[in-house]
Amino acid sequence: MDNIPVDESSHPLRVGLTYNLKKNAALNVAENEAPDMEAEYDSMETVLAIKNALEGGNCQVELLEASEELPLKLMKHDIDIIFNIAEGIQGRGREAEIPAIMNFYKIPYTGSDETTLCLALDKALTKRVLATYHIRTPRYFVISKDQTKFSESFTFPAIVKPNAEGSSKGISEVAIVSNPSELKSLVSKNISLYHQDMLVEEYIGGREFTVGILGNGSELRVFPPMEIIYLDQQNPFNIYSYNVKQNYKELIRYECPAVISKEIETEMVQTAKKIYEILQCKDFARIDFRLSRNGNSHRENSHSEKIYFIEINPLPGLAPGYSDFPMIAEFNGMNYDTLVRSILNSALKRYGFHFYLS
Missing domain, CATH: 3.30.1490.20 (ATP-grasp fold, A domain)
Structure with a gap:
């Protein structure tokens, strides 16, 4: 499968959409199992939303669930490029499974490569690498x-x-x-x-933010930070937990652009861009930060607000109306279909295709 980018004007772009699907296993969770075991997987509604966005850009889309049969499916379909949202099945390096397979078969794909995804999923290893570039992170x-x-x-x-x-x-x-x-x-x-x-x-007490990044190189776009504002201000330890994300309409509100000083916004945006480039992310990613309160970061001799890197997701969720990344795009005037097509366009340009979605 030696897919070499060529002029695609003669036929619709053939896109394979790889994903892991929720099986509603959480409804039958045993006492010794995690209730959020499928949290990273996508619903069919998300898969179809991406499919519709791509088909609206004149793509022919094949749905390819990332199961053990995927290599056989790839042999049956003539695919130009993969739009990957698959989280993988098992192990610390599971997010790298699809990029590694695509590289093995020489099939272009959206998003970061297997090395970046492996590194970023290991939170401690990511912190260790970024610390060598003087990125501030909690102890x-x-x-x-x-x-x-x-x-x-x-x-x-x-x-x-x-x-x-x-x-x-x-x-x-x-x-x-x-x-x-x-x-x-x-x-x-x-x-x-x-x-x-x-x-x-x-634990860094203070305000919570997430920053979305889209594109590569000179066309890289860093969206203004979005703040996650907790409605229960009496809770001394508000965190963006699984339960909060599941019930976000009742527990939080989002503000984008965040109401922060120009200096803090510039530092956060520049730090996000630096992290994205250090880890060699591709096409899109989302990066989370905490802004410590004045003199209340739980560190001695701390008397000013400081930005702390929390973690990065180089394979952020794309669930419409739910995931942070499409929310950030929408706050900044980019609708869902345009966002999905922009991710694909970034990958197409990287691989030297002569076909771009409008």
């Missing part, structure tokens, strides 16, 4: 799933999250711990549910 340590003892000298409060998950998977309403006893109990519970290492991170 953290990792508790191995096989570890029986760990330091009790960490600064509290802290947030506990699975080290290699997305979509707030494993981040519950009780993810904040205030002492070593709570930490030990929550880590033990989470390891039994998610069967992986846990990231323990200093």
Whole structure:
């Protein structure tokens, strides 16, 4: 399958849409299973929304669920490029499964490559890399799933999250711990549910933001930061948990562009762009930040607002009316269909195609 980009004007662009589908397994969750086990997967409504957006741009779309049969399906279809939203099936490197397969078969695809996706899914490893570029991030340590003892000298409060998950998977309403006893109990519970290492991170009190990025190189566009504003201002530890995302209409509101100083906005946008380029992201990504309160970041000698990188998602959700990335685009005057086609156009240009969607 040696797909070389050529002039596509003679026929519709043939796009394969790869995805992992929710199977509603959460409705039959056993006591020892995580209730958010399918949080990263997409609904058929999202898959069809992307398909419709691409077909509206004169594409011929083949739906290709990212299962064990995918390589056989690829052999049956003549695909020009893959639009990938698949999260993968298993393991710390699962988001890399589809890009790796596409590279093996020499099929172009949207989004970041397997190396970037592997790195970004490992939260601690991403922080370690970015720290060498002086990107500010909360203090953290990792508790191995096989570890029986760990330091009790960490600064509290802290947030506990699975080290290699997305979509707030494993981040519950009780993810904040205030002492070593709570930490030990929550880590033990989470390891039994998610069967992986846990990231323990200093909780940064303050405001929460996410920044969307679209495109590559000189055409890269960084959208203004969107703030996630929690309606319950009495809660001292508001976090963008799985439950909050599921019930966002009742618990939060979004503001984009965020009401922040020009200096803070510029720093956040420039930091997001720097992270995107350091990790060699492609086509689109979303990056989360916390802005500490004046003198209230839980660090000594802190008397001014500071921006902290929390995590990056180089494969952000595209669920219309729900996912943050299309919300950010819409706040900035870009409708859903245009966003989807823009992601594909960015990939087409990278691969040297002579076909672009309007």
